[in-house]
Amino acid sequence: MTERISGKTQLIGLLGTPISHSLSPKMHNEAFTRLGLDYVYLAFDVGTEQLEDVLKGYRAMGIRGCNVTMPNKVLVRDYLDALSPAAKLAGAVNTIVNEDGILTGHITDGTGYMRALMEEGIDIIGDKITIAGAGGAATAICIQAALDGVKEISIFNRQDAFYERAKQLVLDINAKTACKAQLFDLADLESLRGEIASSVIFINATSVGMEPLVGQSVVPDTSYFRPGLIVSDVVYVPAKTQLLEMAEGVGCKTVNGLGMMLWQGAKAFEIWTGEEMPVDDIKALIF
Template structure:
């Protein structure tokens, strides 16, 4: 690393909390090294209270860009100059690029998630999805799934600050795509069971299952699962969340969040550098275990 850093090295960061588990620094720094690009990627533990000051610092210092993760994906758009059409529709940002002081927000989670399913040989086009969450990642996934041709999406979220965002997302999907979307309270366990039973895939797009919620699941017990159901989790540390353990027990096909992390990162890499990430090399690095 010291041999790569120069007086011209451009900085890219990751803003979120908790953050120490992230594989993004390993992924991006390996890709920079493989392509001989003069960039470095670092993770910064930043919550919503510090976010405004950090973004101002990014602009003032001419830092090239950043990824944004929980809990900042929705709030960060308030501090940016422009949003891509996808980020505007999703109301969330996970990638920021700084072009001479102009900060533009993008969202690559949705395309990354759908590409990860494709890689896993999972086809949900024309079918029904049930998803837990209405935050930034969940919104991006739902919007992209609807645009790609998923027929119906049932969204479950707690009655918290994200619930109203979920209501808006449902309106947008129903008005702007051919997909039918509906929103439920995650506390309505009867509705959760019914919608999961009618779906081909269930997605956890919340932080439940990762630190500090390791060992917890948004699905109460294994009776909600059946062998025909595909169970997907955006969490990738741990690689096998409690939800995926339950899905294994029920005989389901499972997909963890590592593929989504890879492909959303590949798109962000291209936005910052104009180069394609050497995905084959990065897959070997991240998936070797």
């Protein structure tokens, strides 16, 4: 690392909290090194209160860009100059690029998630899915799944600000795609059981299962699962969340968030550098 950092090295950051668990610095710095690119990637523990000031600093210092993760993916839109079409539709951002002081937000979570499923040999096109969460990652996954041809999406979330946003997400999906979307309160366990029972996959797109919620699950017990159901978690630290352990116990195929992290990162890498990430090398490193 010290051999390749120079006075011209450009900085890429990761803004979120908690952040110390992230594999993104390892992934991107290895990719920069393998391609001989003069960039460095660092993680910064930044919550919503510091976010505006941090992005002002990005402009002032000419920092090339960043990834944005929980809890900042929605709020960050307020501090940007432009949004990609996908980010505008999703109402969330996970990647920012700085072009001469103009900060443009992109969303790569949805394409990354769908690519990760494909790499696992999972095809959900034409089927029904159930997802927990209505934040940035969940919204991006829902929109991309709908655009790719998923037949029906049942979204569950707590009655909070994200629930109100999810109402518009459902309207957009139903109006702009051939997919049927519906929204439920996550506290409605009877509906949760029924929607999971009629779905090919259940996705946890909340932070439940990672620090500080390790050992917790959005699904109360294993009776909600059945053999043959696919259970997916966007969390990748720990690699096997309580949700995935429960699902494996009844014979479900499980997928953690590593694949999504890899493929959303590969697209972000291309946005910043104009180069393709050496995905096979990085996959061997982080899996």
